[in-house]
Amino acid sequence: NAGVTQTPKFQVLKTGQSMTLQCAQDMNHEYMSWYRQDPGMGLRLIHYSVGAGITDQGEVPNGYNVSRSTTEDFPLRLLSAAPSQTSVYFCASSSLGTGSGTEAFFGQGTRLTVV
Amino acid sequence: AQSVTQPDIHITVSEGASLELRCNYSYGATPYLFWYVQSPGQGLQLLLKYFSGDTLVQGIKGFEAEFKRSQSSFNLRKPSVHWSDAAEYFCAVGLKGYQKVTFGTGTKLQVIP
Numbered sequence: 663n664a665g666v667t668q669t670p671k672f673q674v675l676k677t678g679q680s681m682t683l684q685c686a687q688d689m690n691h692e693y694m695s696w697y698r699q700d701p702g703m704g705l706r707l708i709h710y711s712v713g714a715g716i717t718d719q720g721e722v723p724n725g726y727n728v729s730r731s732t733t734e735d736f737p738l739r740l741l742s743a744a745p746s747q748t749s750v751y752f753c754a755s756s757s758l759g760t761g762s763g764t765e766a767f768f769g770q771g772t773r774l775t776v777v
Numbered sequence: 778a779q780s781v782t783q784p785d786i787h788i789t790v791s792e793g794a795s796l797e798l799r800c801n802y803s804y805g806a807t808p809y810l811f812w813y814v815q816s817p818g819q820g821l822q823l824l825l826k827y828f829s830g831d832t833l834v835q836g837i838k839g840f841e842a843e844f845k846r847s848q849s850s851f852n853l854r855k856p857s858v859h860w861s862d863a864a865e866y867f868c869a870v871g872l873k874g875y876q877k878v879t880f881g882t883g884t885k886l887q888v889i890p
Contacts, residue, residue, distance in 0.1 A: 666820075693876060702786075704867060704880040705821075712876070720877065752820060756875035760809065760828045766875045768813075768820040 665689065668753050668769035675743040675776045683738040683772050685753030689765075692758045694736040698722065698749040699771075705752065711736055712758065743776045750774070779804040779870045781881035789887040790858050798853040798884050800868030809871035810851045811878065812842055816864045824866075827851065828874065838862070863888045 669684045687694065695710035707720030711730040725747060727739040736755075740747060750773050756766035780803045790796055802808055809828055813821040825836025832844040842853045851868060868881040 695878075697880075702882060704781075704882040707877060707879070710877065721879075754821075754875075758874065758876070760874040764828075764874055766823055768822075770820045 666753055666755050666767045666769040668751075668772050670772060671770065673772060673774050675740070675774065677743060677745060677776060679743050681740050681743065683740075683751055683753075683774075685736045685738065685755075685769060686734050687736075687753075687755040687767070688734065689755060689757075689767070690733060691755035691767075692733070694730065694753065694755045695720070696726070696728065696736070696738045697752045697754065698747075699752060700749050708738065708751075740774075743774075745776045748774060748776045779808070779872065779879045781868050781870050781879055783866075783868055783881035783884050785884045786882070787885045787887065789889060792860050792888050792890055793857050796853075796855045796858045796862070796886070798866050798868075798886070800851045800853065800881060801849050802851060802868070802870045803849065804870055808844075808851075809874055810842075810844060811869040811871065812836065812840070812851075812853045813867045813869060813880075814838075814864050815867065815883075821867065824853070858886075858888055860888045860890070862886060 666687045696708040697705040699705045709728040711717045753769040757764045782801045811826045812824040827844045865883045865885045869878045871878040
């Protein structure tokens with residue numbers, strides 16, 4: 663059981679380049695989300711999805727796109743990287759609902775530097 | 778919109794001492810509350826959650842938290858801290874279960890011998 667897998671673990675981009683951060687989960691979770699973590703700011707929600715074909719914006723969506731074509735995958739696209747997007751990115755997945763059996767897992771993170 | 782405040786940025790405790798990490802939230806409806814732990818360079822691990830029912834919640838690694846609606850608080854406690862508990866701790870509140878979770882800014886815990 664792999665849980666939530668993020669790739670790559672580290673990435674350096676030049677300003678203006680685009681790239682896709684990959685996230686995959688094997689737990690059949692309906693809900694997936696992307697966060698960025700910056701020092702002193704905790705984690706901030708970028709985008710989320712409640713199922714295949716359904717995505718929505720979080721707190722800081724500008725400069726990022728997402729899609730959810732399958733239950734398992736939720737890639738995050740940086741359209742034109744900027745130094746302000748230097749951060750650690752975390753993908754998370756969870757089951758929907760509020761029953762006692764619900765669970766949530768985070769990936770190990772992608773450390774992105776934009777120069 | 779929901780929000781979470783963790784008033785302590787850093788806390789230092791001696792090994793074997795008790796620990797309490799503070800968390801206050803702002804949310805209009807019934808909150809779904811969480812505590813996560815993050816070791817350096819790692820992802821986040823769920824310590825415990827409150828969805829409903831008993832306001833004293835037991836979690837992993839000997840942690841517990843108490844939901845106090847009147848104080849809008851969800852403080853994390855541990856009776857005896859171990860050196861391996863040194864990490865950053867995040868309190869969080871969800872819109873509905875794990876959906877649209879908002880995190881606090883975190884508290885870094887240092888454990889001294």
